[in-house]
Amino acid sequence: MTKPFDDYKGKLPELILTELEEAAKGLKMPEARKMLAKALEQYENNQAEPGEAVGIVAAQSIGEPGTQMTMRTFHYAGVAELAVPQGLPRFIEIVDLRREPRMPIMEIHLKEKARGDEKAVIAFAESLEDVEMSQFADIEENFSKQTVAVRFKEEKLEEHGIDMEEAKKQIEREVRRRAKEREGASLVFEPGFSTLRSLRRFADRIKEVKLCGIKGIRKAIVLPEKDGSGWFIKTDGTNIKAVMELPEVDPTTVYSNNVREVEEVLGLEAARNALIKEAKLVLDGQGLNVNPRHVMLVADVMCYEGEVKAIGRQGVSGSKASVFARAAFEETVKHLHNASIKGHSDNLSGITENIIIGQTIPVGTGLVKLGMKE
Amino acid sequence: MLEADFILKHSLVPKHEVMSDTSVERLFKKYKLSKDQLPRIKNTDPVVDAIGAKKGQVLKISRDSITAGKAVTYRIVV
Numbered sequence: 358m359t360k361p362f363d364d365y366k367g368k369l370p371e372l373i374l375t376e377l378e379e380a381a382k383g384l385k386m387p388e389a390r391k392m393l394a395k396a397l398e399q400y401e402n403n404q405a406e407p408g409e410a411v412g413i414v415a416a417q418s419i420g421e422p423g424t425q426m427t428m429r430t431f432h433y434a435g436v437a438e439l440a441v442p443q444g445l446p447r448f449i450e451i452v453d454l455r456r457e458p459r460m461p462i463m464e465i466h467l468k469e470k471a472r473g474d475e476k477a478v479i480a481f482a483e484s485l486e487d488v489e490m491s492q493f494a495d496i497e498e499n500f501s502k503q504t505v506a507v508r509f510k511e512e513k514l515e516e517h518g519i520d521m522e523e524a525k526k527q528i529e530r531e532v533r534r535r536a537k538e539r540e541g542a543s544l545v546f547e548p549g550f551s552t553l554r555s556l557r558r559f560a561d562r563i564k565e566v567k568l569c570g571i572k573g574i575r576k577a578i579v580l581p582e583k584d585g586s587g588w589f590i591k592t593d594g595t596n597i598k599a600v601m602e603l604p605e606v607d608p609t610t611v612y613s614n615n616v617r618e619v620e621e622v623l624g625l626e627a628a629r630n631a632l633i634k635e636a637k638l639v640l641d642g643q644g645l646n647v648n649p650r651h652v653m654l655v656a657d658v659m660c661y662e663g664e665v666k667a668i669g670r671q672g673v674s675g676s677k678a679s680v681f682a683r684a685a686f687e688e689t690v691k692h693l694h695n696a697s698i699k700g701h702s703d704n705l706s707g708i709t710e711n712i713i714i715g716q717t718i719p720v721g722t723g724l725v726k727l728g729m730k731e
Numbered sequence: 732m733l734e735a736d737f738i739l740k741h742s743l744v745p746k747h748e749v750m751s752d753t754s755v756e757r758l759f760k761k762y763k764l765s766k767d768q769l770p771r772i773k774n775t776d777p778v779v780d781a782i783g784a785k786k787g788q789v790l791k792i793s794r795d796s797i798t799a800g801k802a803v804t805y806r807i808v809v
Contacts (some may be wrong), residue, residue: 370796371799372800375800467761602737609742610741611741623738624772624778625776626794627765630794633797649769653796653798661770
């Protein structure tokens with residue numbers, strides 16, 4: 358960066374500076390200085406002032422275009438795409454922070470060496486899909502003998518290249534029991550349960566044994582990389598942690614649309630980024646033009662307390678310090694009741710509380726208080 | 732637990748640094764802050780774990796921002 362621009366480092370954001378520098382090409386030194394001074398003035402004029410109700414502005418700026426969003430769940434009409442909830446349902450999912458989104462999706466990019474060959478990528482994608490025992494064998498309970506029999510479908514096993522002995526061992530490991538008979542293509546367990554229910558539960562456990570693939574991934578499809586460098590994988594069902602550990606995968610780009618999962622594996626700041634990315638994706642997908650600053654403010658509020666909190670009774674609104682503010686939102690009686698039993702006090706420092714008792718709200722000029730000097 | 736390297740190099744994870752006591756003091760003075768006014772981050776957070784930050788320390792987080800290019804924020808480990 359040339360001299361006059363260095364002086365403005367820290368005063369103007371990096372993005373504006375690089376843009377200005379681009380625009381200043383061909384300008385003489387004094388002209389460039391003049392432009393920078395003007396830019397700084399404009400920038401400072403446009404900053405939010407102390408006391409400005411940025412939260413309300415954000416709420417309105419997202420809420421108004423939000424009314425234009427499709428209310429129905431929208432599906433892609435395509436061959437190799439997954440049906441993703443869009444519009445309002447997905448946006449609600451994001452701010453409510455559902456434990457598992459309706460359609461959890463993961464994007465997996467492979468290391469450069471591995472992404473070129475389409476066939477190899479498809480094979481790899483298939484190996485990710487988790488397959489349960491019930492697809493490879495008939496599992497029957499025999500209540501009179503109190504046994505559970507597993508009869509393998511040999512062709513199916515061969516199709517997926519699974520060794521039967523391996524599968525048998527896998528089952529025995531998972532249920533922590535040795536089979537009574539293990540001849541040929543069948544396996545008989547005598548777990549020693551006398552009730553019907555426990556026997557049935559035992560059979561269900563065998564059915565759920567994972568033979569291959571990664572837990573949670575139901576389907577994996579292969580799509581071309583945008584830059585044409587090869588192929589990447591999109592999955593239905595997510596498991597960032599397990600996928601990142603695979604040697605073929607580029608661990609730095611594994612992405613899941615499940616914000617809670619991102620928080621768990623990659624931390625709070627990554628979850629904030631995922632929140633912004635997902636919310637922007639919904640808004641852009643609906644053709645709505647919302648300034649990203651509003652979305653970022655919402656994400657910041659959700660991440661303020663050290664963990665991602667939902668917007669609503671369980672999260673941000675429910676953990677406000679003021680009794681009145683909480684009572685004004687939802688569950689009025691509960692909050693007033695608890696406060697009166699426990700003798701809580703309210704400092705009346707927020708907006709809602711002051712509206713309730715009819716005082717000037719601490720916003721804008723109302724933020725300034727008079728003090729007395731001794 | 733995932734390898735620390737995997738977490739820290741992930742594209743979603745911005746750079747976290749533990750601040751020295753003097754730079755924390757300078758920060759608090761500059762913005763007239765106290766510790767309880769900073770945004771928080773849990774000490775069980777995978778990134779906090781990976782860089783070995785302790786309770787009460789302040790982290791300097793250099794985010795990539797869509798609006799500003801680079802943005803710096805601070806969080807206190809609780």
